Amino acid sequence: MTKAVRSRFWHSDGRRLSGLSTLLLLLPFFAVIAFVFIYPIAQLLVISFIEPHPTLDNYARVIDNPVHARVLMRTLWTAALVTALSVVLGFPVAYYMSRARGALAAFVAVCVILPLWSSVLVRTAAWSFLFQRNGLINSALMALGLTSEPFKLLYTQSAVVIAMTHVLLPFMILPIYGALRSIPNDYARAAAVLGASRLRTFLEVILPLSLPGVVSGSLLVFLTALGFFITPALLGSPQEMMISTLVSKQIREVLDWPFAAALVGVLTAFVTLLAIVFSKTLRFDRLMGGAS
Amino acid sequence: MGNEIFVKPASTTSAAAGASIRISRLEKRFGPVFAVDGVNLDIAAGEFIALLGPSGSGKTTILMSVAGFEFPTSGTIQVDSEDLTYVPSNRRNLGMVFQNYTLFPHMTILDNVAFPLKMRGLPKAERHARAEAALATVRLGGYGSRRPNELSGGQQQRVALARAIVYQPRVLLMDEPLSALDKNLREDMQLEIKRLHAELGITVIFVTHDQSEALTMADRIAVLKDGKIQQIGPARELYERPANLFTAGFVGEMNFVDVTVESVGDLVSVRLPWGETWQLPPTAAVDAATVGEAAVMAVRPERLRLGTGAAGQVVKVTLSDIVYAGAAMLLIGRLPDGTELRARIPGASQLDALAPGDVATFTVPGEAILLYRGTRR
Secondary structure (H helix, E strand, C coil): CCCCCEEEEECCCCCEEEHHHHHHHHHHHHHHHHHHHHHHHHHHHHHHHHCCCCCCHHHHHHHHCHHHHHHHHHHHHHHHHHHHHHHHHHHHHHHHHHHCCHHHHHHHHHHHHHHHHCCHHHHHHHHHHHHCCCCHHHHHHHHCCCCCCCCCCCCCHHHHHHHHHHHHHHHHHHHHHHHHHCCCHHHHHHHHHCCCCHHHHHHHHHHHHHHHHHHHHHHHHHHHHHCCCHHHHHHCCCCCCCHHHHHHHHHHHHCCHHHHHHHHHHHHHHHHHHHHHHHHHCCHHHHHCCCC | CCCHHHHCCCCCCCCCCCCCEEEEEEEEEECCEEEEEEEEEEECCCCEEEEECCCCCCHHHHHHHHHCCCCCCEEEEEECCEECCCCCHHHCCCEEECCCCCCCCCCCHHHHHHHHHHHCCCCHHHHHHHHHHHHHHCCCCCCCCCCHHHCCHHHHHHHHHHHHHCCCCCEEEEECCCCCCCHHHHHHHHHHHHHHHHHHCCEEEEEECCHHHHHHHCCEEEEEECCEEEEEECHHHHHHCCCCHHHHHHCCCCEEEEEEEEEECCCEEEECCCCCEEEECHHHECCCCCCCCEEEEEECHHHCEECCCCCCEEEEEEEEEEEEECCEEEEEEECCCCCEEEEEEECCHHHCCCCCCCEEEEEECHHHCEEEECCCC
8 A cells, every 4th residue: 555645536637636635625515514414413313312311212102103103104105106106207208318319309308307497396386286176187087077076186195196206207217318328329239130129128238227227216216205395295185194294293393303303313214224225235336337 | 930040059160151142232321421322242151251441431331231220221131032121130130249349238248148049039058058159169168157347358359259159140240340459459359250250151241441451351352432332352352453543542552653644555655744654564554544644553562672673664762761660661752753652672681771861763563553544633
């Protein structure tokens, strides 16, 4: 080992950055992260263990109380459902975007990216108009004679799942698109000339090579969905709460900070565990290695 | 999908004969541009043919049409008199090697080589056995469990070769397969491919822009430019007697001098730019020479002789550069009218006395001169 600290970062003129300059460059970012993220989370976790006195009671309450356990399970299930729907809806779009050229392709790309620039609140509010008793969906169904009574759409778990899928879809499409774009065209050609039909080319070559994109998109969507607040709060039923709504309730209405902290602790532990499992089991570097 | 090829034994020594290929009036247009412009090409069973040309000459488009990645605007492609022009790639049963190896990075080497067999529905044990055998023929036995990124470029291209022949296709298409490799490796692979071709008896279409590669490897070479075949023939014919000015300039090094035809008889007499008149043997005229018309005289640099010892025409050249180039010395100079002339002279000892600025005398043997209609200017 050489004693000089050599970083993996380079100056624009090709020289390596010294360890110190690397540190200085990264410092502002880590300072912000430490101040606005790590410190509050740590503080919260500390509270969950020491208040009202050093105890694990707060955590016991999450699991013991069937209502709370159900909220946790519902949150996981909803996030999983939203993730699955996003994969199913997003993959074809990403695939199309990765192949197509020209005006239609640009239009699709804009359709995917544009919603990202509008606020989640606006998009959720739009859904609540559509889902109303006399909203667009119900009037359309009744006009078509498919139903005589309006469906209850607003304030249901289905409304939450549909709207969350809509909001999170770009986070699924973009990573998959990126993965598909990085697959050289010649792979599909090679598979074809070696005897693979289009379907088998897709299943044996394109899909496996795009998996890193699917996995990172799924992680992004699933983890974001776990902590989603606005959409469940506006469109969901109070009887079918999700964990973020419960946390907010504990903090703002019940003022039970230690218990809210314990809920956050459970969620954080779960997310961390998931991230570790994924990075250990799926060796992306190996999966994509050799793609020139 | 009963494919009689699989009934044959896996052994590669029982030369599964190659197929004949007939390309007729092939045309491919991209908008107003003709990528391929009326190409006719008959390839005999087991022949090794190279498509040689600069980029944009249409050589790759022809290969893509044979592979089924491009459908031609018009014309037909027949393999063993079966029309494959619009048959999808996966039902053509051709082997293909790409420039960038295209090994599937998520599969082991063995699975890569077994892939075409899997697509043809062979049971696992048999396809693995045959993939192992194919790896052994490219001398990579025992590498099966590795991943593509654990192999060097040359090894990867040999795996790609094994994958392309493991299902015993009767035609092997190669799209600049060696251009990503460094020089020594490239020469090894050229021999390897030649050996496989001889062993398997497979028909090979080899696309390259490297003329020495084409000359070394192919039975016949088709020289392409602007979507048209300029000349097709064995290496020797192409090199010794290029059919036109383009081939003359593209294949190997060539000196050109613009001349005017003065008379045509038992000898062709041409006037050189500096006023001399040379009598050339009638065989020199590749195109029929017409009195009074402009023509181009062409001579290979290695056909020039230093001094006046041999029979032929004599020229005086003012040397500008003397380059030591290993097997031969390269002399670069100017003819009396300023036209550049290059000469490659084997054996360095006699050249020690020469220096840039000297006027050297060269003899041009009459039979080394080729005469084309047209002009270089």
